[in-house]
Amino acid sequence: MNKNRRNFLRGSALLGAGLLAGTKVAAQHQHHTQQDEKKTAAERPDTQSTSREPVLVHTPDLPKLPWTMENGVKVFHLVAEPVRCEFLPESEMGPARVVDAWGYNGNVPGPTIEVKEGDRVRINFHNKLPEPTTVHWHGLEVPLAMDGVPGISQPLVEPGGKFTYEFSVNQNGTFFYHSHGAMQEMLGMVGFFIIHPKQSHQPRVDKDFGVILQEWAILPNNTVPNTLSMEFNWLTLNGKAGPATTPMIVKLGERVRIRFVNLGMDHHPMHLHGNQFYVTGTEGGRIPESAWYPGNTVLVGVAQARDVEFVARHPGDWMLHCHLPHHMMNQMVSMVGPMAHLGHGMHTGMGMEEGMGVVRQGHALSEDLGPGLGRGMGMTTREKSVSNLVGQTSKQEGPGVPPAQAQPAYACPMHPEVRSDKPGSCPKCGMTLVLEQAGAKRVPGYPQDMWMPMDEAVVKPETYGLPPGWTGAMMGMMTLVRVLPPDKYEEVMTRVKEGRTEAPKKKPEHKHDDERA
Numbered sequence: 247m248n249k250n251r252r253n254f255l256r257g258s259a260l261l262g263a264g265l266l267a268g269t270k271v272a273a274q275h276q277h278h279t280q281q282d283e284k285k286t287a288a289e290r291p292d293t294q295s296t297s298r299e300p301v302l303v304h305t306p307d308l309p310k311l312p313w314t315m316e317n318g319v320k321v322f323h324l325v326a327e328p329v330r331c332e333f334l335p336e337s338e339m340g341p342a343r344v345v346d347a348w349g350y351n352g353n354v355p356g357p358t359i360e361v362k363e364g365d366r367v368r369i370n371f372h373n374k375l376p377e378p379t380t381v382h383w384h385g386l387e388v389p390l391a392m393d394g395v396p397g398i399s400q401p402l403v404e405p406g407g408k409f410t411y412e413f414s415v416n417q418n419g420t421f422f423y424h425s426h427g428a429m430q431e432m433l434g435m436v437g438f439f440i441i442h443p444k445q446s447h448q449p450r451v452d453k454d455f456g457v458i459l460q461e462w463a464i465l466p467n468n469t470v471p472n473t474l475s476m477e478f479n480w481l482t483l484n485g486k487a488g489p490a491t492t493p494m495i496v497k498l499g500e501r502v503r504i505r506f507v508n509l510g511m512d513h514h515p516m517h518l519h520g521n522q523f524y525v526t527g528t529e530g531g532r533i534p535e536s537a538w539y540p541g542n543t544v545l546v547g548v549a550q551a552r553d554v555e556f557v558a559r560h561p562g563d564w565m566l567h568c569h570l571p572h573h574m575m576n577q578m579v580s581m582v583g584p585m586a587h588l589g590h591g592m593h594t595g596m597g598m599e600e601g602m603g604v605v606r607q608g609h610a611l612s613e614d615l616g617p618g619l620g621r622g623m624g625m626t627t628r629e630k631s632v633s634n635l636v637g638q639t640s641k642q643e644g645p646g647v648p649p650a651q652a653q654p655a656y657a658c659p660m661h662p663e664v665r666s667d668k669p670g671s672c673p674k675c676g677m678t679l680v681l682e683q684a685g686a687k688r689v690p691g692y693p694q695d696m697w698m699p700m701d702e703a704v705v706k707p708e709t710y711g712l713p714p715g716w717t718g719a720m721m722g723m724m725t726l727v728r729v730l731p732p733d734k735y736e737e738v739m740t741r742v743k744e745g746r747t748e749a750p751k752k753k754p755e756h757k758h759d760d761e762r763a
């Protein structure tokens with residue numbers, strides 16, 4: 247029964263692939279993938295050794311840790327150190343979110359270590375932190391002396407100290423390295439340790455991506471993560487919060503693997519739009535093909551790794567994100583206090599302590615505290631309505647400000663000064679103008695702008711061709727899997743190779759009327 251079902255699934259996969267074949271898709275990879283798709287692993291003949299070489303993993307926004315070969319040993323230099331990083335760049339929405347975290351070799355998370363099953367590896371480790379640390383190789387079967395647990399398997403590596411880790415890798419899959427100090431983990435000390443099999447798993451993937459999921463508690467006007475807090479207001483993929491996460495670029499028809507690693511206090515249901523995947527691996531390595539299961543959301547628990555694979559049959563810019571609503575936000579406000587609201591620094595919440603439920607005076611259901619704590623109706627005396635989805639700019643609202651005029655007016659969400667009495671698009675950025683509704687913005691206790699566009703601040707080759715305003719609703723643990731037809735794919739990849747970044751294209755003005763629908 248299981249086999250029949252599998253064959254059926256393969257059959258429909260072929261149907262989809264057949265449709266594609268009618269289009270211009272004709273690249274070798276595509277062909278290869280389709281061939282593999284209709285056979286079980288056992289039925290697939292060994293092809294030339296070159297085609298069985300695993301493709302290298304791509305971890306967006308994170309570099310690889312370089313290595314040198316010394317007498318048959320791959321030698322790496324890993325440096326633990328404080329790292330000043332940037333979750334989000336400066337934009338119309340406010341200043342850059344700069345964070346003083348801890349990481350490795352200038353990166354948070356650390357650079358990706360990528361090796362092959364059977365390799366002998368040596369990691370010369372140097373501690374440049376102000377406190378002792380060690381490195382644990384999560385999931386690896388190494389001799390105890392290499393396990394990186396202070397006091398059990400090795401002494402602490404003191405500040406300025408060094409330690410040499412050396413072992414052979416006899417597994418393959420998605421692993422990671424991290425400090426074995428809990429607070430150091432919460433300061434960011436983790437990195438990928440990818441081990442490729444000697445011959446690539448079948449069906450072979452054309453693209454192999456990896457993202458590390460992290461969460462952070464950072465007080466307003468502070469740059470140092472609070473490692474004790476249970477209220478997380480910044481959520482990152484490979485050290486970037488949406489929309490600063492770099493999209494994954496895929497050619498239509500390619501087989502794709504995405505590897506997730508989670509090190510934090512929460513589990514993350516990672517959801518992919520528009521595509522069904524199979525879960526093909528865990529932190530323990532490859533799952534036998536007979537035990538793969540389909541889904542479009544995979545729960546990545548703390549300390550777990552999950553690999554998913556799919557054939558990218560549907561062109562489009564597909565969201566990939568944690569589906570916990572609070573993890574789809576940046577700088578959650580009513581929980582942490584004042585927020586930069588369209589850059590105007592509006593006060594919306596009560597403060598971190600109150601946001602965490604610490605009531606200093608009165609009670610949690612009082613008229614004053616209730617709404618701010620999400621436990622009552624109305625508006626706190628110290629809180630203003632804040633949604634900027636529609637309606638006035640924050641400058642125009644608040645006590646004593648007359649309500650917006652009854653006549654309909656359209657405004658650009660990104661450029662509030664652009665106003666019109668007719669629908670259309672913004673001549674500055676091309677975004678569709680939004681109808682203002684008098685009073686619509688005065689929703690009490692609304693904690694987060696759901697529309698925070700910053701296209702220009704995060705522009706890079708990988709974002710080429712995305713529609714104006716694509717950044718507006720990208721926050722927290724969000725990125726894009728861009729499945730592009732061959733011509734568009736080549737265009738974007740050429741830009742990536744050349745490092746060519748151009749400002750987003752403005753829409754020509756004469757198109758306004760057509761684009762309203």
Ligand SMILES: [Cu+2]
Binds near residue numbers: 514515569573723
């Ligand atoms: Cu999450």
